[in-house]
Amino acid sequence: MNTHELERLLMQQPVSLLHRLARGRISRHFRSGKRKLVDLLLQASAENRPGLESDLQALIDQRAERPQPAPVENTRPPQARSRQDVPAPSRPHRTDDHGHHEPPVSLHEWLSGIGVPPPQPFVPDAWQVEALEKLAETDVVVSVPTGSGKTYVAIEATARAMRENRTVIYTSPLKALSNTKFTEFSRVFGPGQVGILTGDRREHSQAPLLIMTTEILRNLLYDAAGGEIDVRLDTLGLVIMDESQYLADPERGVVWEETLIFCPSQARLLLLSASIGNPQDIADWLTAIRPTPCSLIRHTKRSVPLRAGYLHPNEKLTPLFRTAGIPYGQPHLLHPEAKRLFMEYEEETGPSRSR
Amino acid sequence: MPPSIHPVDLVATLRQRNLTPAIIFLTSRRACDEAMQSFERSQVTLPKAQQEQIARVLTQVTEQFPSIAEHPLIETVQRIGVAAHHAGHLPSWKIAVEELMRTGSLDAVFATTTLAAGVDFPARTVVVTQSSIRKARDFTDLSASEIQQLAGRAGRRGKDLVGFAVITPSPYIDLTVLTKGLTGQPEAIHSQFVITYPMVLNLLKAHPREQIQSILAKSFAQFQLNQRTAVLETKLDSLRAEMEPFGPRVCSDWITQWQVFEQARKRKKPRSPFARQESPDVAARLHFLTPGRVVGVTRGRGIILRQYRSKGQHAPMVTLLREGGSLNECPASIVTQVFDRTFDCEETSSYPWCTPQTLEELTHHLTELPPRLPILPILAHQHEETPIDSSIIHTLGDFACPTCPSRQACQRDFPRASRVRQEIQRHIKSIQALQTSLWHRFQERIDVLEKFGYLNANAQLTADGEWARLIRIDHSLLITELIRAEAFGAIDPPLLAAIMASIAHDDDRPGSFPRGSTGLVTLLFQVRKLAESLTPHEAPPMLRADVAALTERWVSDQTLTWIGLARLTTMAEGDMFRLFARTIEFLSQLKTLKATHPSLAESADHAIAAMRRGVLEELP
Ligand SMILES: Nc1ncnc2c1ncn2[C@@H]1O[C@H](COP(=O)(O)OP(=O)(O)O)[C@@H](O)[C@H]1O
Ligand SMILES: [Mg+2]
Numbered sequence: 001m002n003t004h005e006l007e008r009l010l011m012q013q014p015v016s017l018l019h020r021l022a023r024g025r026i027s028r029h030f031r032s033g034k035r036k037l038v039d040l041l042l043q044a045s046a047e048n049r050p051g052l053e054s055d056l057q058a059l060i061d062q063r064a065e066r067p068q069p070a071p072v073e074n075t076r077p078p079q080a081r082s083r084q085d086v087p088a089p090s091r092p093h094r095t096d097d098h099g100h101h102e103p104p105v106s107l108h109e110w111l112s113g114i115g116v117p118p119p120q121p122f123v124p125d126a127w128q129v130e131a132l133e134k135l136a137e138t139d140v141v142v143s144v145p146t147g148s149g150k151t152y153v154a155i156e157a158t159a160r161a162m163r164e165n166r167t168v169i170y171t172s173p174l175k176a177l178s179n180t181k182f183t184e185f186s187r188v189f190g191p192g193q194v195g196i197l198t199g200d201r202r203e204h205s206q207a208p209l210l211i212m213t214t215e216i217l218r219n220l221l222y223d224a225a226g227g228e229i230d231v232r233l234d235t236l237g238l239v240i241m242d243e244s245q246y247l248a249d250p251e252r253g254v255v256w257e258e259t260l261i262f263c264p265s266q267a268r269l270l271l272l273s274a275s276i277g278n279p280q281d282i283a284d285w286l287t288a289i290r291p292t293p294c295s296l297i298r299h300t301k302r303s304v305p306l307r308a309g310y311l312h313p314n315e316k317l318t319p320l321f322r323t324a325g326i327p328y329g330q331p332h333l334l335h336p337e338a339k340r341l342f343m344e345y346e347e348e349t350g351p352s353r354s355r
Numbered sequence: 356m357p358p359s360i361h362p363v364d365l366v367a368t369l370r371q372r373n374l375t376p377a378i379i380f381l382t383s384r385r386a387c388d389e390a391m392q393s394f395e396r397s398q399v400t401l402p403k404a405q406q407e408q409i410a411r412v413l414t415q416v417t418e419q420f421p422s423i424a425e426h427p428l429i430e431t432v433q434r435i436g437v438a439a440h441h442a443g444h445l446p447s448w449k450i451a452v453e454e455l456m457r458t459g460s461l462d463a464v465f466a467t468t469t470l471a472a473g474v475d476f477p478a479r480t481v482v483v484t485q486s487s488i489r490k491a492r493d494f495t496d497l498s499a500s501e502i503q504q505l506a507g508r509a510g511r512r513g514k515d516l517v518g519f520a521v522i523t524p525s526p527y528i529d530l531t532v533l534t535k536g537l538t539g540q541p542e543a544i545h546s547q548f549v550i551t552y553p554m555v556l557n558l559l560k561a562h563p564r565e566q567i568q569s570i571l572a573k574s575f576a577q578f579q580l581n582q583r584t585a586v587l588e589t590k591l592d593s594l595r596a597e598m599e600p601f602g603p604r605v606c607s608d609w610i611t612q613w614q615v616f617e618q619a620r621k622r623k624k625p626r627s628p629f630a631r632q633e634s635p636d637v638a639a640r641l642h643f644l645t646p647g648r649v650v651g652v653t654r655g656r657g658i659i660l661r662q663y664r665s666k667g668q669h670a671p672m673v674t675l676l677r678e679g680g681s682l683n684e685c686p687a688s689i690v691t692q693v694f695d696r697t698f699d700c701e702e703t704s705s706y707p708w709c710t711p712q713t714l715e716e717l718t719h720h721l722t723e724l725p726p727r728l729p730i731l732p733i734l735a736h737q738h739e740e741t742p743i744d745s746s747i748i749h750t751l752g753d754f755a756c757p758t759c760p761s762r763q764a765c766q767r768d769f770p771r772a773s774r775v776r777q778e779i780q781r782h783i784k785s786i787q788a789l790q791t792s793l794w795h796r797f798q799e800r801i802d803v804l805e806k807f808g809y810l811n812a813n814a815q816l817t818a819d820g821e822w823a824r825l826i827r828i829d830h831s832l833l834i835t836e837l838i839r840a841e842a843f844g845a846i847d848p849p850l851l852a853a854i855m856a857s858i859a860h861d862d863d864r865p866g867s868f869p870r871g872s873t874g875l876v877t878l879l880f881q882v883r884k885l886a887e888s889l890t891p892h893e894a895p896p897m898l899r900a901d902v903a904a905l906t907e908r909w910v911s912d913q914t915l916t917w918i919g920l921a922r923l924t925t926m927a928e929g930d931m932f933r934l935f936a937r938t939i940e941f942l943s944q945l946k947t948l949k950a951t952h953p954s955l956a957e958s959a960d961h962a963i964a965a966m967r968r969g970v971l972e973e974l975p
Contacts, residue, residue, distance in 0.1 A: 001781055001784065001785075048792070049788070050580075050785060050788035050789050050792050051580075051583075053785050053788070054583040054584075054586075054587060054785055054789060055583075057586075057587065057590070057782075057785065058583065058586055061586070061590060111372060111373075113516050113517050114373050114374070114479075114515075114516065114517060115515075115516050116514055116515065116516070117513065117514075117515075117516050119513075120513075145503070145507055146503075146504060146507030146508065147477055147507055147508070147510065147511070147512055148512075149512065175446075175936070175974070176446055176449070176450075177475075179446075179450070179974055180450070180453075180475060198940075199939065199940040199943035199944070200939060200940075200942070200943035200946065200963055215827075218827075219827055222553075222557040222561075222824075222827065225557065225560070225561035226557060226560045226561055226824070245500070245544060247544060247546070247547075247575065248544035248545055248546075248547060249547060250547050251547075253546065253547035253548070254547060254548050254549050254551070254554075257546065257548050257574050257575050257576065258554065260575075261570065261573045261574060274500070274503075274504060274507070274541075275500070275503060275541045276500065276541050276542070276543065276544050277500075277540055277541050277542045277543035277544065278543035278544060281543070281575075281578070281579070281582075282544075282575070284578070285575050285578040288573075288578065289573040289578075302507070302510065302518075303510075303512050304509075304510030304511065304512055304515050304516070304517060304518045305510070305516075305517050305518070306506060306509055306510055306517070306518050306519070306520060307517055307518070307519050307520070308506075308519070308520045308521070308522070308537055309519055309520070309521040309522070310521070310522050310523070311360060311365070311368065311482070311521050311522070311523040312360075312523075312524075313357050313358070313359055313360045313523070313524065315360065315364055315368050317368065317372060317521075320522060320534070320537075321534075321538075326537055326538055327538055328538050328539075329538060329539070330538060331531065331534040331535040331537070331538040331539065332534075334534065342524065342530050345524050349358050349524075349526065
């Protein structure tokens with residue numbers, strides 16, 4: 001398709017489709033009119049035309065196939081979403097806010113239960129146990145909400161590899177995080193057991209557990225491929241990549257891909273990621289390119305339940321939703337009080353609002 | 356009503372509702388600092404016990420990171436139990452605040468959303484005041500993933516039974532973005548694979564060119580492109596099925612034939628396709644010279660097999676079956692009489708323009724014709740029509756459509772068939788592009804590297820390529836070209852560090868800075884010129900003279916303290932730290948060139964050693 005044809009095709013599409021296409025390509029696209037949006041799309045994808053074309057095609061096809069928004073499952077996780085890059089269609093709107101639902105939660109109920117749980121013996125979660133079991137046989141991708149306890153899996157897996165006299169490399173996206181983990185792991189395994197590598201510094205570089213940023217590991221792998229072996233990659237038994245959702249980082253994501261492509265085949269991979277929309281893709285990809293299959297451990301339930309509230313500038317606090325917990329899949333279930341207060345806010349501050 | 360709640364009131368409300376400790380996300384570093392200032396003026400004071408706990412934790416962290424002791428906010432933090440945490444702070448200070456949070460010593464932290472990823476930093480409550488964030492000079496709505504990363508910090512395992520995400524409006528808020536983000540699915544992630552020069556050099560060092568495509572095929576980028584391909588292929592299959600009834604007809608490529616014919620006809624409308632440049636008599640006869648028609652010629656009779664236009668003259672021509680079975684191509688003017696007699700003629704699109712069976716039958720008919728045949732009276736119109744553009748006549752003449760038996764079917768099916776065919780071609784092109792795009796981009800990079808002499812014509816590393824592959828940072832081409840241009844000849848460590856800083860620094864926050872030496876100004880001018888000349892192949896770095904000068908100062912004046920340096924500039928300490936840390940990272944890549952560029956590597960080594968002092972020594 002030449003530019004002209006593409007432009008014409010884009011102009012024929014409804015604005016809503018263009019906005020979906022613009023996600024991740026253009027910032028603040030919701031401010032642009034149709035003509036502007038088409039121009040911006042063409043500009044933004046000058047480098048990757050096929051990507052734009054096929055996304056456009058997918059959206060057009062999808063619209064043709066599914067003229068009606070399909071209802072979405074109201075509990076998470078979803079069983080199978082056909083195309084992950086498409087935002088979940090919203091549940092058909094219930095216009096009737098009063099008849100259908102339970103009465104909205106009161107502030108008192110919403111605030112109840114705050115507190116510190118009594119101390120309990122540490123019992124690993126089922127998903128943690130499963131991740132470790134799977135790791136004995138396969139590579140593993142873990143995608144669970146922030147604060148679930150991914151570090152426990154990393155630590156147990158490391159301990160196991162150390163018992164088998166294998167080297168472990170743990171990568172984090174940030175030097176700051178590497179430092180935190182260095183301190184934390186030194187406390188767990190003993191100071192001599194943990195090393196840290198940066199561009200120009202190495203501490204305990206012979207230790208069985210090495211912490212580094214992903215860039216450093218990528219460079220080690222290139223050196224090894226080029227013949228300059230420097231760290232003992234032959235005894236490498238496990239590579240843990242924390243915060244793997246960085247794979248999608250615009251500037252640095254490529255480093256994660258390079259590292260995963262060249263990661264020695266005898267080493268197990270453990271990818272730890274916050275919740276993402278398509279973790280199965282990552283697992284499928286790794287299964288396709290590595291000799292060992294890759295298992296996915298995924299759940300979306302938070303270990304500590306979350307409640308959402310609205311605090312008005314006049315210090316009035318109300319629940320944000322009608323329910324105490326988050327009504328997954330139903331963003332419109334606003335608490336009437338929050339709705340009223342926010343409308344009041346918009347009205348009063350409206351005309352002068354600007355960025 | 357104020358546009359947003361006052362920070363002191365906000366923290367008071369959270370305290371009163373037992374919603375502390377809380378992380379309060381604000382839109383900018385400045386907003387965080389201002390919030391802290393508003394506490395400095397307030398009367399809030401913590402109970403003694405909590406103040407002591409904060410002091411204890413701080414003393415502990417300070418043992419490891421002495422620079423914390425000098426932080427101006429220590430007193431405020433201790434008095435009010437509230438701190439700020441953002442990229443303008445030194446890492447050591449951020450570690451201290453994180454530790455204070457972990458130990459539950461603080462009630463609230465004002466933070467920017469840069470905290471979202473990676474840092475272990477949980478609380479009971481998270482307060483969100485914005486629905487968009489600044490990315491590359493522009494505001495972008497927070498994604499569901501980002502909102503959930505923020506909210507995910509609420510509710511500490513083992514310390515909280517429930518966590519709270521509280522939204523409080525500010526002029527930067529769109530409530531629906533937040534409610535959708537809180538209740539929605541996190542977005543799917545997409546590959547951001549790009550092909551960099553160091554990647555090309557390092558791959559070609561270890562693998563021959565023939566293997567590269569299969570290595571690129573292992574990328575997540577290609578995995579996702581394949582997913583798109585699969586969708587397109589399914590669509591292509593159904594399009595091909597849709598295309599089935601529109602296979603070859605009289606002409607094998609009837610769609611194109613019809614399309615061009617249609618175009619020509621449209622331009623010529625409303626006249627009949629057979630224009631008359633020729634004599635009115637001939638022109639009038641042409642309508643009747645259709646396949647199967649018996650005509651009289653100067654000597655004898657014949658049957659028309661086809662009518663066409665000659666290539667050169669565009670003269671009307673006919674193919675004539677003569678008595679005795681010979682086939683003649685002759686001008687239409689050869690026809691003297693048109694008889695009122697036609698035979699069935701099953702046409703074909705190539706010589707002899709009818710099926711063998713028809714040919715045989717017609718040859719037979721010719722011999723059987725009675726000597727006298729009724730002649731059609733043909734009236735030649737004397738018309739005033741202007742002559743038609745000859746190119747149209749030419750185009751039309753090449754087509755048999757007007758007289759084709761399949762004409763009606765073609766006319767009926769053309770719109771749909773051509774649309775489906777277009778779709779098919781578009782899909783095929785897209786699929787090809789998806790399958791080859793990475794390899795094409797890789798080849799483009801090979802071409803550039805060959806042009807500059809890092810690769811030879813067989814895509815093998817040259818001597819320069821061998822060392823250049825060790826430079827695996829942004830702006831690698833500029834750096835290796837500078838080395839080859841001997842810009843760094845016998846360069847002093849401060850100057851080298853300064854240039855590397857200007858290449859490494861990618862932040863455009865303005866500020867005031869010390870001035871650089873004349874040597875630096877001159878060298879930077881050269882670097883800028885080279886960077887500009889490389890623009891078609893690599894985006895130039897910012898090359899800020901001010902940050903270069905700051906770095907030069909730090910490296911050259913070993914008596915300068917961190918505080919002293921900070922006084923020379925308005926740059927935030929955190930930014931200074933990041934600038935130097937990144938510069939050290941760049942210098943450490945130059946250090947790897949020991950074998951080929953010993954003096955440069957040595958200078959880089961000295962520069963690093965000179966930079967690593969004070970605050971920069973605290974962290975590995
Ligand atoms: N099975 C468990 N039971 C109770 N607490 C746990 C369990 N697993 C992890 N934790 C605690 O959860 C908190 C968050 O864990 P962390 O590994 O930092 O989460 P993340 O998944 O974000 O990396 C830690 O304080 C950890 O001790
Ligand atoms: Mg973690």
